[in-house]
Amino acid sequence: xxxxxxxxxxxxxxxxxxxxxxxxxxxxxxxxxxxxxxxxxxxxxxxxxxxxxxxxxxxxxxxxxxxxxxxxxxxxxxxxxxxxxxxxxxxxxxxxxxxxxxxxxxxxxxxxx
Numbered sequence: 001x002x003x004x005x006x007x008x009x010x011x012x013x014x015x016x017x018x019x020x021x022x023x024x025x026x027x028x029x030x031x032x033x034x035x036x037x038x039x040x041x042x043x044x045x046x047x048x049x050x051x052x053x054x055x056x057x058x059x060x061x062x063x064x065x066x067x068x069x070x071x072x073x074x075x076x077x078x079x080x081x082x083x084x085x086x087x088x089x090x091x092x093x094x095x096x097x098x099x100x101x102x103x104x105x106x107x108x109x110x111x112x113x
Contacts, residue, residue: 009067012037019046031056035071050074 003010012034019030024045031049044063049056050070057074065073081087 009038009040010036011040015048016040016042019043029056029058032070035069035074037070039065039068039070041066052076 012032015030015032015034015037018032019027019042024047027046029047029049031051033051035050039061041063043061044066045061047058047060048070050059050073051057052074053076059070059073083090
């Protein structure tokens with residue numbers, strides 16, 4: 001359920017206070033734990049360090065991000081990969097093919113000399 005349009009967007013006052021009167025170029029990374037804070041037009045150009053539960057992930061704010069929340073750009077789960085034994089076999093075959101292609105290309109260049 002979205003926030004009521006009567007209330008307006010939720011922008012954390014502490015975040016606004018940190019960027020108030022500062023220029024994006026001079027300010028470094030602004031650390032924040034407020035993942036629910038919506039991105040306001042005043043934040044464009046700043047770099048925020050958004051906490052993901054373990055560390056701060058740097059997020060550079062662009063015009064396309066206005067209206068979204070800071071937490072959307074700082075993922076909390078790390079994607080490893082899909083697949084198991086079958087996926088591993090496919091990857092080893094692919095690596096072997098790359099190595100053999102590299103050897104063939106190297107052999108072709110040496111024979112020309």
